[in-house]
Amino acid sequence: MARGRFISLEGGEGVGKSTQVAALAAALEGRGLKVLVSREPGGSPGAEAIRKLLLEGEEGRWSPRAEALLFAAARADHCEKTIQPALAAGTWVLTDRFLDSSLAYQGEAAALGIEAVRDLHRFGSLDFVPDRTLVLQLPEAEAGARARSRDGHAGDRIGSRPPSYHAAVDAGFRAMAAKEPNRVKLIDASGNPATVTARLLYALGDLLP
Numbered sequence: 007m008a009r010g011r012f013i014s015l016e017g018g019e020g021v022g023k024s025t026q027v028a029a030l031a032a033a034l035e036g037r038g039l040k041v042l043v044s045r046e047p048g049g050s051p052g053a054e055a056i057r058k059l060l061l062e063g064e065e066g067r068w069s070p071r072a073e074a075l076l077f078a079a080a081r082a083d084h085c086e087k088t089i090q091p092a093l094a095a096g097t098w099v100l101t102d103r104f105l106d107s108s109l110a111y112q113g114e115a116a117a118l119g120i121e122a123v124r125d126l127h128r129f130g131s132l133d134f135v136p137d138r139t140l141v142l143q144l145p146e147a148e149a150g151a152r153a154r155s156r157d158g159h160a161g162d163r164i165g166s167r168p169p170s171y172h173a174a175v176d177a178g179f180r181a182m183a184a185k186e187p188n189r190v191k192l193i194d195a196s197g198n199p200a201t202v203t204a205r206l207l208y209a210l211g212d213l214l215p
């Protein structure tokens with residue numbers, strides 16, 4: 007049996023990742039593939055427990071280093087318990103966020119450094135990376151309007167950080183795409199959902215059976 011493919015969707019707050027993970031899963035299933043949808047932080051019982059620790063409570067609840075370690079611990083559990091068994095069974099795994107979120111949010115925006123965060127990933131998850139990472143890109147004003155239409159003004163502990171933090175996150179994602187152009191593709195997330203899904207499928211063209 008052929009191993010499944012591992013695809014991550016990434017991007018800033020409200021760009022449409024959750025919407026597109028669901029749409030892409032439906033499109034891939036329509037092509038006869040078995041697909042598992044997951045998310046980070048989360049995706050396994052242990053990692054979902056860590057998600058609550060990370061996203062709830064006061065902004066100063068965790069230092070930047072403690073926060074990066076918690077994301078890395080959640081990811082290690084997600085990889086071992088959920089992603090790797092599914093891939094081995096021939097299932098494609100689509101995850102709403104993965105390593106590149108830590109590189110952009112903790113490595114770049116929280117200034118811990120890309121290499122420090124990558125070191126945590128080497129230790130926690132043996133440097134396991136997606137076959138393809140699709141980064142949804144949308145002007146900040148449009149993404150903010152989409153997020154507000156969904157949440158009002160109630161963002162989570164990290165989503166509520168200032169615009170300068172989220173601008174640095176965006177720069178971090180762009181840096182990842184420049185550094186690893188075969189794995190990380192920037193995708194225009196403007197337009198209606200079906201148009202965006204078509205762009206994602208195009209960017210997966212070489213991986214599809």
Ligand SMILES: Nc1ncnc2c1ncn2[C@@H]1O[C@H](COP(=O)(O)OP(=O)(O)OP(=O)(O)O)[C@@H](O)[C@H]1O
Nearest residue numbers: 018019020021022023024025152153156197198199
């Ligand atoms: N292409 C689109 N055009 C217009 N609205 C959209 C589009 N895609 C998603 N939305 C809407 O924008 C809002 C945010 O979308 P979604 O939850 O998928 O984003 P997200 O990137 O997963 O957000 P977050 O990172 O904050 O969890 C939702 O209300 C969704 O219905």
Ligand SMILES: Cc1cn([C@H]2C[C@H](O)[C@@H](COP(=O)(O)O)O2)c(=O)[nH]c1=O
Nearest residue numbers: 046047077103104107108111112164165
């Ligand atoms: C995986 C991951 C996530 N984050 C941040 C990004 C968001 O603000 C939240 C997750 O919320 P979502 O609505 O599920 O997108 O967590 C992060 O800072 N670092 C990470 O590695």
